[in-house]
Amino acid sequence: MEPQLAALIRQSIADRYSLFAPEALADLPDTFTITDPCISGHPIVFASRAFLKMTGYSTHEVLGRNARLFQGPRTSRSSVMEIREAIREERAVEVSIVNYRKDGTPFWMLFRMSPVFGKEDGRVVHFVGVQVPILGRRRRSGVSSCDGDRVSECVFGGSCRREVCSDSLVELGGRVLDLDSADSQGLEIEGPCEANDLEKRIAATAVSNILSVLSHYSESTGRLVCGNRCNLPGPGLLTSSLNISLGRIKQSFVLMDPYLPDVPIVYASDAFLKLTGYSRHEVLGRTWIFLSGPDSDPSVLHQVSPFRLYSFFSSFDLVMMTSKDSSSFWNLLHISPIRNATGKIAYLVGVQNEELCKNQDRQGRTPEMWQLSVVGAVKVAVRSSSMVACSSK
Amino acid sequence: MMLKIKRVPTVVSNFQKEEGEEAARRGGGCGRNCLRSCCIQGAKLPLYAFKRVDKAVNEKGVLQHETTQPPVAFLDSLLLGEWEDRVQRGLFRYDVTACETKVIPGRYGFIAQLNEGRHLKKRPTEFRVDKVLQPFDGNKFNFTKVGQEEVLFQFEASENGEVQFFPDAPVDVENSPSMVAINVSPIEYGHVLLIPRILECLPQRIDRESFLLALDMAVEAGNPYFRLGYNSLGAFATINHLHFQAYYLAVPFPIEKAPTKKITTLDVGVQISELVNYPVRGLVFEGGNSLRDLSDTVSDACICLQNNNIPYNVLIADCGKRIFLLPQCYAEKQALGEVRPELLDTQVNPAVWEISGHMVLKRKKDYEEASEENAWSLLAEVSLSEERFQEVNALIFEAISYNADASGDEAENLLQDADVKPKTHEGVDAINQRSCPTMVTGNQECLVQQ
Structure with a gap:
C-alpha cells in the first residue's frame, strides 16, 4: 500500500473515533468491515478479527482494498448492483450474496450495510458492512436477489424456502439442467439463498453494536456520528456517491462551488494534492486563487477571479501555480461549468495539466484532450450522483 | 399486407436530412467531408486498437482481475475526451446535461429524463415494422454520410496483441474499419454509435x-x-445500417437489479437466466469459458430471432459481464392498433434504453407525472405474453444448443445456410406467428443436454 493511502486509512478511523477505537472495535465478536467513501477507491479502513478469520486474509491484505476483493464469478451481479445503488443513495441495504475466501472458496453470507453520518454536517463518513455466514442452504424457488424487506413482495418469495435442493433441479417443468456441481465444501453455491430470521437478527444486532461503539468513541473527538441522517448535508458538501465517483478520476482537478462567496474548492483530487503538496483540509473551502504564483499573468488571474469565471469557460490558459513548498510551475488550466441532474450549473471544474512539455505519458493525445476527458468524467459523475429518488430528498 | 407505424425519426447526424432534401442534393459534389468515396481518400482519423483478451474464466484468474482496480481506462478516457471536444465544438443539437433527469420513486428506480429538444424539427416518417431483416438501402440515410468530425475514432482489435492508439491514422478503406461516432441527439452524456465495418454498409x-x-x-x-x-x-431501430448505441449513466438500471431465475448452463459455460418480476420478459446471458463463447451464444440467439422475424433489443451491461436479450412486440401492436392511446400520446418509443428502465420523455407533463405505474404499464405492453415468450425461448434454445454442438466452422456454415434461407420473412407470416403458436417448432427436449 502507498504510504499516503496508509496514512489516510489510519486517520479515517483515528480522527473521527480516536486512537482507542480500533481496539474497542477489534474486541467486538462480529464479522464486519468499515469503508470510507471519501478516500479514493472507497477502501476498507477497518476489518474485524472475526471477519479476517472468516475470509482467511490478514489485516494488511484487506486495508486499502475495495470490498469487491471478495467477489467472484458466482457473485450475483444483480446483488452487486443493489449494494452499489444503496451506496449511491446513502441508505442501508441487506442482501444475500456469494463471497470468496482468500483460498478461492465461495460461501453464502448475509450482507447488511449501513451508512454512518456525521452529526455536524449530515455527511456520510463511513459505511459499516456486517457479514453473517449463512449456514445450510435454503432455496427460494430459483429467484435471486429479492432480499430483505423485498422478499415479501416477491412473487416467489418465502413460499418454498425449505424446498429440498434436489427438487429444484427439475423445477420449471423439467426443463432445467444444472450441470454445475456443488463446490468442494458441499455447500451449494448455484442459485439463490435466503438468510433465516436468526441470521437477520444477528446482522441487525451487530450493526447496532458497531454503531454504538462508533458513536461512543466519536464523542471523544467531538466529531459526533449517528446511524440516521440528522442533518441534510450543508452547502459545499459532496455526497459520498459523488466522492466515490470523483475518486475514480486520477487526473489533477478541483471542483468549485460557484454559489458560495469566493467560489471555494469543494473537492480536490488526489493528483491535485500531489501536484501542489497541500493536504485536503488545507485546500477545501479556499478559493483556488491562493495557489496562483507571483509570476502569473495578472490579466489571466483576473479572468479566473470569481467575478469573471463565467467568461473563462472552455478556454485553455497558462497560469503559474505555487505549491506548498513555494516552488512555482506553469499549468495549463481549463475551467468548465458542470450541471447536476436538474440541468442547472452546480460546480465549476478546474482541470490542471502540469506543464506542456510532459507529453510522454499521454499516448499520443494532446494535453487538451486529456483535460477534456476529465471534464467529461466529472460531468457524468455529478449528473448521475445527483439523480436521487425524489422521495428520499 | 404491410405493417407500418408513423414516428418522428431521431436525428443522429447533422447530415441527416429529410428524405426529400437528401434526394435534392444528390448529383452535385459532396463537399461535406463525409465517409463515402468522394471524401474518404486521404482521410485521417484517430485509431484505437484494443487488446483482445480471450480471458479464460478460471475462478482464480477472475478474482485477480477483480481485485486490481484500474484507473480510468484509456478507452473510457479517450471516448469522454473526444465527446467533450465535440460538445465544445458545438456539434450537438442540445446540451444533454441541461436536460432535467430523476429517479422515479418506487421499488425499481426507473429513471426519467425530460428531453423536449430531441424530436423537434422532424416530420413523422413511416417505418415498416413487420420485417426484422430488410436490405440495406443506400438512398436512405446511413452512417457513411456523416461528417468526419462526427467520428470520434476508429475501433479495431490490435494486430500485435497490444493496446495501440494513433491520433492520425489513415482510413484503410480496403480493411473496412469500424467506427465510433457521436449521436448528435444524445439521450445521455457520451452517447455514441458503434458502426462495425462501416464502409461495408451492412x-x-x-x-x-x-x-x-x-x-x-x-x-x-x-x-x-x-x-x-x-x-x-x-424494435425501434430507425436506421437500417448496422450499429450499436452506448452512453454513460452512473446509475444502476432497473433491469440490472431485477431478480433472475436460472434456466441452464451451457457446455461452453454460459449461464442463461430468465428475468422475473420485471415488466418485460427476457433472457440474461453471463459467464462463458471465454468472451467469444458468451458472444457467440448471444449472437446465435439474436440470429435465431431475426431469422424468425421476431423484433428484439439487446443490452450489454456491467462491462460485458451480463447481456440482456428482450424480444418485443410493441411496434407490431402499435401498427395493429392494439396500443392504448394514452400510451401512444407520450410518444415514448420503447427501445433498448426504455426497456432497461431509462425513460426519455418528450412532454413536461409526462415527466412531472412520471410514476412507477406509468413506466410499468408502458413496458408491460412491450413484453411478449408468457406463452409467446416460452415459444420464443424454445426457438432460441434449439438454435443455441444446436450450434453449441457443432464445431466452429461447421456452426458458421450452418448459420450462413440459415441466413440464406430465412424461415419466415414475409410480414403476413409475422402476424400469423403471433396468433398461431402452433407454428413454433421448438420442443422441450431440445433444452436438455447430456
Missing part, C-alpha cells in the same frame, strides 16, 4: 463478429455505467 442485423466487437467495447471501456444497446428493425 443492414441492421446481428452477426457473430459484429456482436463480439460490441462486447469487446464494453469490456475494454471497463466502466459498468457505460452500456451498449442494440435495437433490431421492428
